[in-house]
Amino acid sequence: MVQNQARHRIGILGAGNIFGRYVEGLRTFPELEVVRVADVDTARAKQAADEYGIPAWGDGDQLLDDDSVEIVVNITPPQFHAKTVISALEAGKHVYVEKPLAPTVEEAREVLDAVGRSAALLGSAPDTFLGSSVQTARHAIDTGLIGEAVGATAFVRSSRSETWHPDPRAFYGPGGGPVLDMGPYYLAALINCLGPVAQVSAATRIGAPARKVTSPGRVVDEVTVEVATHASATLTFASGVIGTTLMSFDVWDTELPRIEIYGTEGTLALPNPNFFDGDVRLKRHGDAEWRVLTPVTELFGAVDTPEQHRRGLGVRDLAGAIGGGPHRATPQFAFHVLDVLASFETSQREKRFVTPESSCERPEPRPVH
Incomplete structure (x- = not known):
């Protein structure tokens, strides 16, 4: 399959409650590698990096400045989605954002406008x-x-x-x-x-x-x-x-x-x-x-087990689209x-x-x- 032909380096923006679910889910795909975590609270970013063995951590600006990061997975709170997605696209990063795309239709329309100006791709939850x-x-x-x-x-x-x-x-x-x-x-x-x-x-x-x-x-x-x-x-x-x-x-x-x-x-x-x-x-x-x-x-995970709490299938979908495959989310x-x-x-x-x-x-x- 197209999405298995290249390795994609990922930075996760946001080290909150669902961070671990994304790391665990993304690690089920050999072609996806989490290389950096960023958070407005850099101490929390460091703690997350240490816990999951991620080599780099810091704030959002450092993530966007990291040329090794190809895909930004944005799991910030909804009120920050539009601003952070647009910033990442303008930095030339492909982005996958948690739902909702933005907290309002008006802000989401601004995100779509930014997608139209960018050569990068945007994927979005929900991906279930x-x-x-x-x-x-x-x-x-x-x-x-x-x-x-x-x-x-x-x-x-x-x-x-x-x-x-x-x-x-x-x-x-x-x-x-x-x-x-x-x-x-x-x-x-x-x-x-x-x-x-x-x-x-x-x-x-x-x-x-x-x-x-x-x-x-x-x-x-x-x-x-x-x-x-x-x-x-x-x-x-x-x-x-x-x-x-x-x-x-x-x-x-x-x-x-x-x-x-x-x-x-x-x-x-x-x-x-x-x-x-x-x-x-x-x-x-x-x-x-x-x-x-x-x-x-x-199956993405065993039914009726904690594996169903994992996230990341939409990121894999985005990675496949970067490689020329169909983009669904x-x-x-x-x-x-x-x-x-x-x-x-x-x-x-x-x-x-x-x-x-x-x-x-x-x-x-x-x-x-």
């Missing part, structure tokens, strides 16, 4: 749609196993971040909330399977206005909520499929499925799209039982995901249906093994 579960669902739809797709449901429940994250303020501030925090994984899965969204109608609200933080090693005891924590929306896809979504940090317990896709001949049930792998189940009309589909691509795809999710709040505020400004192509499927 590249994993075996969503790729298997996509293959089932494309080969007609459920007939014509008619409808879909997606249900985001609380990750209970206040019980495990030492500083969950970002989850409840601008750029956070269930719609922009977890919503991108679910929507990316749906768009990969069903195509772009043409219309949004949504209602949103704040549940509890303050959240008690109980996580070990917490740096705050309470978080003030600044964004909607409960959202319900109807999505009309350009293909005519109608989707129903519930995205909530107020729902801790539920028996609702993660994602289901309904067709004229059957139903698909998808696992948690925050992970790359898991059972995709099919029940065709007339079947007595659900059956688990054989994954059509290799593109900024245009990420922009459409953000544009649709931002339409939730517009629909709530203006009490109307919203037509997203953007569209995108369905990403090219990964090769079936």
Whole structure:
């Protein structure tokens, strides 16, 4: 494969909570080498470098000045995404950025403008749609196993971040909330399977206005909520499929499925799209039982193990595109995901249906093994 023909040297910008997940994931690919870590807190960058055996560390400027770094993996908080991505592109680096592409559509549009001025490539999370579960669902739809797709449901429940994250303020501030925090994984899965969204109608609200933080090693005891924590929306896809979504940090317990896709001949049930792998189940009309589909691509990690917390498949996708292969986790795809999710709040505020400004192509499927 093209992406295995060259070695790519990576610098990670941000040494926060998900840093280790990226290092562990990237190290599963021999062609990807992490050579530097940078953080605004250089002591934290040094600690991360020492812990994971990374040879160089420092601040963001030092990372951009390092000619040995080809790809910058940007895992800074969302409010810094636009500025840091643009700076890295202007420094001639290829960039992969965590979701969302930017905290607002306006800032994301500035990022797309910077991509247009740069010879470098930009990749963006969410990339879990590249994993075996969503790729298997996509293959089932494309080969007609459920007939014509008619409808879909997606249900985001609380990750209970206040019980495990030492500083969950970002989850409840601008750029956070269930719609922009977890919503991108679910929507990316749906768009990969069903195509772009043409219309949004949504209602949103704040549940509890303050959240008690109980996580070990917490740096705050309470978080003030600044964004909607409960959202319900109807999505009309350009293909005519109608989707129903519930995205909530107020729902801790539920028996609702993660994602289901309904067709004229059957139903698909998808696992948690925050992970790359898991059972995709099919029940065709007339079947007595659900059956688990054989994954059509290799697994990124063992199912139901901590390996599913790893990250990095989108970085590998970017590296393959640098070498001339297909680019799937593109900024245009990420922009459409953000544009649709931002339409939730517009629909709530203006009490109307919203037509997203953007569209995108369905990403090219990964090769079936």
